[in-house]
Amino acid sequence: MALLTGLDASLWPFWLWLFVATLLGLVIGSFLSVVIYRLPLMLRRSWGETDLPNISLAWPASHCPACQAPVNWKHNLPVISWLFLKGRCANCKNPISRLYPGVELAAGLLTLLIAWRYGASFQALALMGFAWTLLVLAVIDAQTRLLPDFLTLPLVWAGLTFHWLYSSPELFNQAFAGALLGYLSLWSLYWVFKLLTGREGMGYGDFKLLAALGAWLGAPALVPIILLASLSGLLVALIMKLRKAWAGQALPFGPHLVVGGLVLLLGGWEIAELLMLDSWLLITGWAFTL
Ligand SMILES: [Zn+2]
Secondary structure (H helix, E strand, O other): OOOOOOOOHHHOOHHHHHHHHHHHHHHHHHHHHHHHHHHHHHHHHHOOOOOOOOOOOOOOOOEOOOOOOEOOHHHOOOOHHHHHOOOEOOOOOOEOOOHHHHHHHHHHHHHHHHHHHHOOOHHHHHHHHHHHHHHHHHHHHHHHOOOOHHHHHHHHHHHHHHHHHHOOHHHHHHHHHHHHHHHHHHHHHHHHHHHHHOOOOOOHHHHHHHHHHHHHHOHHHHHHHHHHHHHHHHHHHHHHHHOOOOOOOOOOOHHHHHHHHHHHHHHOHHHHHHOOOHHHHHHHHHHHHO
């Protein structure tokens, strides 16, 4: 990772690389929670809800939503400040959502795992960007049922560019097929489901998200991703049913696709093989060599 001469992280001791990566993840996580909070509001305003405040990702500076007091740097340290303030605003003592430290911790952990699995390389940095975007998409979808094109479409192009620049021609072809098949597979499922039941099981955002996962992880990863996502979705539906928190409403599928994608990113083919997906892989591999 010779981004800056003299700062080549591949020369660092491995623990130092992991430590710096985790810190980077925590700090980025702090920014991600701003995106998660503001992007849906910005979108809704652009769709005509003009009574919403005119904000951007950078303006205004972080402030308490209850009392508008600005957050100073001491109270803006990832996770630590939230613990130190016992989850309350330093000024008005109103509770601060657990989502903020949660997203920061998740980003820190994901970044650590990618740094550990992929080592000190530019590829690892690119994969961190991929994982951070997935985290934002999962939380926004869980909270608002939106998967903004603003994030999904650039993620497709970024994946293709990444493989164009850093992978072999075969892997680039897998990425290209992955984007295409990712979109088309859910698109067809959507129509089969709609024609059979007259209901919409998912939205166009899900197709674009799977296209992005296919672009980054390749076409052979799509089947394990869909299987993992369905398992994860079923599990959550079951838990909600047991807790009587589910009244049959459609549940967002994006977070489960993200779970599938991250498991493949971090676990790789060992996971896919553990799930005994060899036959499925043969079928996709075959479809793909046609
Ligand atoms: Zn406050």
